[in-house]
Amino acid sequence: MGSILVVMENGTGGFVDSSKELIAKAKDIAKALGMSSVAIGFGSEAEKNLKGLSVDRVIAVSNPELTQYHPEAYEKALAQVLQKDQPFLTLVANTTMGMDLGAGLAARASLPLIAYCSQLSVEGQEVLATSSVFAGKLMAEIVVPESGAVISVMPGQWPQDTDRGDPPIDRMSLDLPSSMKILQLIEPEKGDVDITKAEILVSVGRGIDNPDNLPLAEELAEAIGGVLSCSRPVVDAGWLPKSRQVGKSGQTVKPKVYMAFGISGAPEHQQGMKDADLIIAVNTDENASMMDIAHYGSTVDMLDLMPALTERLRGE
Ligand SMILES: Cc1cc2nc3c(=O)[nH]c(=O)nc-3n(C[C@H](O)[C@H](O)[C@H](O)COP(=O)(O)OP(=O)(O)OC[C@H]3O[C@@H](n4cnc5c(N)ncnc54)[C@H](O)[C@@H]3O)c2cc1C
Incomplete structure (x- = not known):
């Protein structure tokens, strides 16, 4: 009997939500x-955290040094499991860890990697995976080959598993590779304003074009009682601090209103804001991916719309 293997990622106080979605x-x-479900976890709390999962079997790699992600060691352990168990699917969340691990593991095991997967379904005996490509502009439907695959799944696609179980535990010991040592985990700085607490976010992307245009967004944010946030290129250009960045490598936000000005809606950005109650996209490209998830969209030039909105809100 084949198996579906889930690689569990450690967060603060247990596994991260995206791993529980995969379960x-x-x-x-x-x-x-007609296969079995298996989960593998790493680090000092692995056994404790795996014990309650409602899968058929769990594998604990309990070296304390592996509580934090260690690319080489995780890959080494998983390559051994894949060789022994030959799971049909190995699922990782499309997080920073999952993207890194998925690619390395697929290469080691000579398996295809299906990345940015947003849907998985079974039709007959075939598994279909939907994957977003070209920064979310196209969705590709892929039939998983009989040899199996490693799949990295976008977080937030399914509800988390909340069932409790008591699966049998396999304990795996691992000699840590000596070529790499994790020295420190650096969390993104929270900085000046905590954008995760804001109810209204006025968020700007590369469409802002020039830092001299930022006051237009700042004034709008102030007029509407919101806070200014941004996409990654704005941070990379040094126009706003990292603490304002929304997305995969920035902050995850869930405001009442998210106004996306000149943001294309790449998967990495959407990952940080798609659960906002109301999404308003302003983008001159009507085919931008942000339009697909927005409740309201406008193709007006943001540099014209922002001052006009500010004026209206101020009652000028
Ligand atoms: C590992 C990894 C992590 C990442 N993490 C993040 C992350 O945390 N957050 C993040 O945002 N990105 C992240 N990215 C980058 C991401 O892939 C995209 O490159 C980025 O989100 C694009 O930013 P953008 O939408 O501002 O720019 P673009 O994709 O260049 O889009 C600019 C948009 O502005 C529109 N526009 C231009 N002028 C105007 C105008 N005058 N009026 C209205 N619209 C206009 C254009 O039509 C376009 O759609 C990450 C990438 C990787 C590989």
Whole structure:
């Protein structure tokens, strides 16, 4: 009997939510294909955290040094598991860790990697994966080959598994590779304003074009009672601090209103804001991916719209 393997990622106080989402999907797929669901966890709390999962089997690699992601060691352990168990699917969340690990693991095991996966379904005996390509402009539907695959799944696609179980535990010991040592984990700085607490975010992307245009966005944010945030290129250009960045390598936000000005809506950006209650996209390109998830969209030039909105809000 084949298996569906989920690689669990450690967060603060247990596994991250995106790993628990994968458990729910792995169980569904395993059931539909007559396979078993298996989860693997790393670090000093691995056994404790894995024990309650409602899967058929768990594998604990309990070296304390592996509580934090260690690319080489995780890959080494997983390559051994893949060689021994030959799971049909190996699921990782498309997080910073999952993207790194998924690619390395697929290369080591000579398996295809299906990245940025947003949907997985079973039709007959086939598994179909939907993957977003070209920064979310196209969705590719891929039939998973019989040899299996490593799949990195976008967080937030399915509800988390909340069932409790008591699966049998396999304990795996691992000699740590000596070529790499994790010295320090650096969290993104919270900085001046905590954008995760704001109810209204006025967010600007590369469409702002020039730092001299930033006051237009700042004034609008002030007039509407919101806070200014941005996409990554704005931070990379040094126009706003990292603490204002929304997305995969920035902050995850869930405001009541998210106004995206000149932001294309790449998967890495959407990952940080797609759960906002109301999304308003302003983009001269009507085909920008942000338009697909926006509740309201405008193709007006943001540099014209922002001052006009500010004026209206101020009642001028
Ligand atoms: C590992 C990794 C992590 C990443 N993490 C993040 C992250 O945390 N956050 C993030 O944002 N990105 C992140 N990225 C980058 C991401 O892939 C995109 O490159 C980025 O989000 C694009 O930013 P943007 O939408 O501002 O720029 P672009 O994609 O260049 O889009 C600019 C948009 O502005 C529109 N526009 C231009 N002029 C105007 C105008 N005058 N009026 C209205 N619209 C206009 C254009 O039509 C275009 O759609 C990450 C990438 C990787 C590989």
